[in-house]
Amino acid sequence: MNQTEAEFSYRLWRHDGAQGELIPLLQSAQDHFGYIPRRAIKYISGVAKVPESKIYGVITFYSQFRLQPMGKHAIRMCTGTACHVANAGMLLETIEDELGIEVNGTTEDGTFTLFSVACIGCCSLAPVMMVDDDTHGSLTPVTTRRIVRKVRRKTLAGEKKAAAEKPEEDAAASPAKE
Numbered sequence: 001m002n003q004t005e006a007e008f009s010y011r012l013w014r015h016d017g018a019q020g021e022l023i024p025l026l027q028s029a030q031d032h033f034g035y036i037p038r039r040a041i042k043y044i045s046g047v048a049k050v051p052e053s054k055i056y057g058v059i060t061f062y063s064q065f066r067l068q069p070m071g072k073h074a075i076r077m078c079t080g081t082a083c084h085v086a087n088a089g090m091l092l093e094t095i096e097d098e099l100g101i102e103v104n105g106t107t108e109d110g111t112f113t114l115f116s117v118a119c120i121g122c123c124s125l126a127p128v129m130m131v132d133d134d135t136h137g138s139l140t141p142v143t144t145r146r147i148v149r150k151v152r153r154k155t156l157a158g159e160k161k162a163a164a165e166k167p168e169e170d171a172a173a174s175p176a177k178e
């Protein structure tokens with residue numbers, strides 16, 4: 001058991017046996033792991049004496065809970081009223097199509113997680129999405145795809161660069177052979 005799991009178990013122990021504690025337990029798991037892994041569900045099921053199927057039901061009911069780890073980048077598409085009337089729904093479908101995931105999903109390569117969110121306070125720029133901390137407004141399907149592809153390209157380039165530099169660092173770190 002690593003440290004994260006040990007802390008998580010400690011929190012569970014504090015809730016042990018209490019009725020109606022499922023939500024705090026799930027929140028606790030998500031705080032620790034960043035999502036709710038299968039082993040946490042198994043564990044919670046044992047502690048709270050709730051069938052795993054019921055726990056899955058609760059997790060999928062509340063959008064705050066995640067069954068997958070977060071991607072490197074979070075895309076938050078605003079579907080508040082102003083954005084909704086400015087075709088945010090179509091843009092959300094555009095992103096889903098571009099990334100091959102649905103809302104709350106993470107791409108297979110772990111680059112993106114997609115969220116649908118309520119008003120983010122830039123209604124005059126509707127329709128709006130945020131990619132991490134950057135806000136993008138007056139979106140069209142074309143500009144939306146362009147932004148997503150640009151972030152993906154930058155991420156891949158950064159990963160390639162890091163991979164290319166790694167052998168040099170490793171060589172520098174290892175003692176020279178005689």
Ligand code: FES
Nearest residue numbers: 078080083119122
């Ligand atoms: S409704 Fe989208 S920013 Fe306000």
